Amino acid sequence: MPIIQIHNVTKIYPLPVGDVVALNGISLDIEEGEFVAIMGQSGSGKSTLLNQIGSLDIPTGGDLFIAGRNIREMNDDELTDMRLNTIGYIFQRFNLIPLLNLYENVEYPLVLKYGKRDTTGRPTELLRMVGLDGSIIEHKPAEVSGGQQQRAAIARALVNDPKILLCDEPTGNLDSKTGEQIMDILTDLNRQGRTVILVTHDPQTAEYAHRTIVLRDGRLAE
Amino acid sequence: MIGDFIFDLAMRNIRINFLRSLLAAIGIVIGVIAITAVGIMGANMTLSVTETLSANSDTIKVSPYSGGGGGMMGPPQGGSSSSDDEYITSTQLRTIRQIATPNTVIPVYSESDTIYIGGDEGRASIYGLAKSDISSFLSVTSGVIDLQSTNGALVGATLAERYGLKIGSRIKIGDEDGDSGTKTVKVSGILEERGMTFDINTDNAIIVTDRWFTTVYGGEGEYDEVIIKVKDINDIEALKTAIDDQLNRKDDEVTISDASRMLDSITSSLQTIISMMQGIGAISLLVASVSIFNVMMMSVTERIREIGILRSIGTRRKVVLKMFLYEASIIGVVGAIIGGVMSFILGYIVVLSMVGTTAYFFTIDSLIYVPYGMFIGVIICVISGLYPAWRASTIDPIKALTAE
Numbered sequence A: 001m002p003i004i005q006i007h008n009v010t011k012i013y014p015l016p017v018g019d020v021v022a023l024n025g026i027s028l029d030i031e032e033g034e035f036v037a038i039m040g041q042s043g044s045g046k047s048t049l050l051n052q053i054g055s056l057d058i059p060t061g062g063d064l065f066i067a068g069r070n071i072r073e074m075n076d077d078e079l080t081d082m083r084l085n086t087i088g089y090i091f092q093r094f095n096l097i098p099l100l101n102l103y104e105n106v107e108y109p110l111v112l113k114y115g116k117r118d119t120t121g122r123p124t125e126l127l128r129m130v131g132l133d134g135s136i137i138e139h140k141p142a143e144v145s146g147g148q149q150q151r152a153a154i155a156r157a158l159v160n161d162p163k164i165l166l167c168d169e170p171t172g173n174l175d176s177k178t179g180e181q182i183m184d185i186l187t188d189l190n191r192q193g194r195t196v197i198l199v200t201h202d203p204q205t206a207e208y209a210h211r212t213i214v215l216r217d218g219r220l221a222e
Numbered sequence B: 001m002i003g004d005f006i007f008d009l010a011m012r013n014i015r016i017n018f019l020r021s022l023l024a025a026i027g028i029v030i031g032v033i034a035i036t037a038v039g040i041m042g043a044n045m046t047l048s049v050t051e052t053l054s055a056n057s058d059t060i061k062v063s064p065y066s067g068g069g070g071g072m073m074g075p076p077q078g079g080s081s082s083s084d085d086e087y088i089t090s091t092q093l094r095t096i097r098q099i100a101t102p103n104t105v106i107p108v109y110s111e112s113d114t115i116y117i118g119g120d121e122g123r124a125s126i127y128g129l130a131k132s133d134i135s136s137f138l139s140v141t142s143g144v145i146d147l148q149s150t151n152g153a154l155v156g157a158t159l160a161e162r163y164g165l166k167i168g169s170r171i172k173i174g175d176e177d178g179d180s181g182t183k184t185v186k187v188s189g190i191l192e193e194r195g196m197t198f199d200i201n202t203d204n205a206i207i208v209t210d211r212w213f214t215t216v217y218g219g220e221g222e223y224d225e226v227i228i229k230v231k232d233i234n235d236i237e238a239l240k241t242a243i244d245d246q247l248n249r250k251d252d253e254v255t256i257s258d259a260s261r262m263l264d265s266i267t268s269s270l271q272t273i274i275s276m277m278q279g280i281g282a283i284s285l286l287v288a289s290v291s292i293f294n295v296m297m298m299s300v301t302e303r304i305r306e307i308g309i310l311r312s313i314g315t316r317r318k319v320v321l322k323m324f325l326y327e328a329s330i331i332g333v334v335g336a337i338i339g340g341v342m343s344f345i346l347g348y349i350v351v352l353s354m355v356g357t358t359a360y361f362f363t364i365d366s367l368i369y370v371p372y373g374m375f376i377g378v379i380i381c382v383i384s385g386l387y388p389a390w391r392a393s394t395i396d397p398i399k400a401l402t403a404e
Ligand SMILES: Nc1ncnc2c1ncn2[C@@H]1O[C@H](COP(=O)(O)OP(=O)(O)OP(=O)(O)O)[C@@H](O)[C@H]1O
Pocket: A013, A015, A020, A021, A022, A040, A041, A042, A043, A044, A045, A046, A047, A048, A049
């Protein structure tokens, strides 16, 4: 069974000036272990689709199954737990918690999951894996570079060992060399068996993926 | 515990916004001080008044009925009887003695008059008492209590101090320019200070013998009041009823009172004043709660992206709610602790200056207001933080992430 099943999903934002149809009847299956790139023009609905898959948002219509569970039938706590345990989200803006240092940012989902501070050394291990070592991990996000923040964000996304990694333009705010390093890390993670879904504007970045899906006005283009 | 982590986050946020949080806490500090210090002061006043008056709880006072109605509803005899014309007759006194025996019954003559000491002129209460009665409830710090010579007098502690009176000092009583001229008494004893009392206030008075009094002012057998010193205070009600039955059978002739009524009315008016002042304190807490609310709303607005991040990586609503409630509670607890300590100190100063004694300060009745005020301070903070915290927890994570 595909790990992600999207059946005729629509997302409509009701606005005073009229409804905005961000997703218009999308159907798509993604198998476990796939590396999928989502492309399309600005406003075509890429982020919206990723947010539905990431259980951050609920579709207006259609069915969306993540790891066998129907998103539209889950309550807020269940959706939240899905984000904690099954999904790792990597954002263009890194989205680290400014009050926590890099180590604590990575540790945080573990604390949420197990209800206690980490004693296994997993955050340090993951930080080392993404190339962050030494005293840098005690710095707050504002005190390190964008590339370092994104590495920490990847470590955080991985810490609860999620089945699915969602990346919304993870290299969009990075120079091309750093971007390539980040893509290498993601490729490695995919080789280890994780499902990776990547939103990007950049065709070169999309080449890392097995399959590319193009969105146009909320529909699949091909 | 995730709670510890979240608590830590709340703590860090307060530290980052230290000034803002401190200002909010100061509001709570002031509110806590207001209700606590007033509470402490009230408790001390009440305790001190109660203590003073319960020393008089063995006293019944019978005084001439002065008419409760007034205005058009004059007394039946119709005359415009001034209070000087009203007195306890010797017949009434005899009845009282019959009822009150074996308790001590002390008939009192009283007058207020001009006095001259050396070159000084002043006014004082003059009490005429039977020699044997004087020693039954008064005592002296110097001199002798027995008035051996007819013109001997005892003076109250305050009066003695004010005019520098000593044993042997002479006091002229009466108006120098008046028709009846003045009479002179010689101080033979200085009375112990008695403070607020229910029977007669001797501190600013001159005590003379009943003989001297009636010789000077006349009116023998026409007493201004009768004091009964009761041996067992449980008899007070029965005695009052018995005297009332006998003397007020037809008309209201006498007023019978004891210290408990006075105590009740003083403590109840004290209570009213204290409640009003605490009400003002409560208003300051209300103001504080508005400022906490404001600070919390600012905190939520400022941290909206952070809330989005927390939610998007799997933080439940309840945890976000908790984080903001922690923040409000920390401000509340800090404010309450500072407020508690300061109201302890300020309370002490206020009690010392307004009540005059700190004898009751370290009692439970008084200090209970410290934890009480602190508790209210914290609760107010938490309540003020409820809505902002709820707002934070229900923000749509996507909207929060894309904010700014
Ligand atoms: N919260 C919202 N309310 C109203 N309309 C929205 C909202 N979020 C997105 N939209 C609209 O939905 C459409 C799809 O937006 P989306 O963010 O998914 O585009 P995108 O493909 O990610 O674009 P970009 O490449 O610029 O990130 C756009 O027209 C956008 O204006």
